[in-house]
Amino acid sequence: MADRLRLALIAHDAKKDDLVAFCAIHADFLASCDIVATGTTGMRIAAADPRLSVRRLKSGPLGGDQQIGALIAEGAVDAVIFLVDPLTPMPHDVDVKALMRLAIVYDIPMALNAATAQMMVAVHEATQSGDRHGHAR
Numbered sequence: 001m002a003d004r005l006r007l008a009l010i011a012h013d014a015k016k017d018d019l020v021a022f023c024a025i026h027a028d029f030l031a032s033c034d035i036v037a038t039g040t041t042g043m044r045i046a047a048a049d050p051r052l053s054v055r056r057l058k059s060g061p062l063g064g065d066q067q068i069g070a071l072i073a074e075g076a077v078d079a080v081i082f083l084v085d086p087l088t089p090m091p092h093d094v095d096v097k098a099l100m101r102l103a104i105v106y107d108i109p110m111a112l113n114a115a116t117a118q119m120m121v122a123v124h125e126a127t128q129s130g131d132r133h134g135h136a137r
Contacts, residue, residue, distance in 0.1 A: 005124055008068045008080040009037040009045060010060060010099075012090065015083035016041055020048045022081075022114055026121050027051060032128070036071060038064035065095040069102045079124075080110040081117045 007030070011019035023030055023045050031051045036042075039059035046054040058064040071077045080103055082096075090096060103110040111117035 005033045006076060006078045007033045007035050008071065008077045008082075009035055009041060009054075010065065010068065010080070011041045011083040012060075012085035012088065014085040014088055016044055018114055019081070019083045020044050022083075022117060023052065024048055029121055029125050029128075036068065036077065038068065060095065061090075061092040063095075065092065065099045069095075069099045072099075072102045072106050072108055075106075077108060079120060080108060081120065082110060082112055083114065083117070084112045 009019060009023070019041060027049045030049075031053075034055075035045070035052060036055045036057060037045060038057055039062070042054045042056035045052060046056075057067040068077065068080070072080070080099075082099070084096070100110065102108075109120055111120045
């Protein structure tokens with residue numbers, strides 16, 4: 001297991017501002033993570049805080065969701081924050097569902113809204129001095 005949390009960040013268009021704001025609030029914690037993000041989302045996060053090192057993949061509709069799914073299957077992602085817009089139809093909805101299915105199959109924590117993302121970060125911040133399960137090192 002990696003020493004640094006390997007975190008995937010994704011947001012639908014209507015939620016990108018929310019994810020950028022979330023990242024600004026949690027920038028100190030996120031600076032200690034290895035972050036991978038889909039195209040525009042990653043660009044906006046990196047521009048908002050240069051301390052955050054973000055590996056940008058393709059845009060979600062152009063295969064970015066599938067790239068993150070592949071990273072999950074390879075064991076290269078520990079957690080996913082995906083701020084979903086449930087009110088706007090998405091042409092690549094099948095890719096989003098496949099990504100969620102992979103997170104479930106590989107038992108990867110996945111936050112789909114800001115409240116759950118907040119809880120996920122709080123747990124990781126609280127256990128940062130221990131391993132992923134809260135055990136002392």
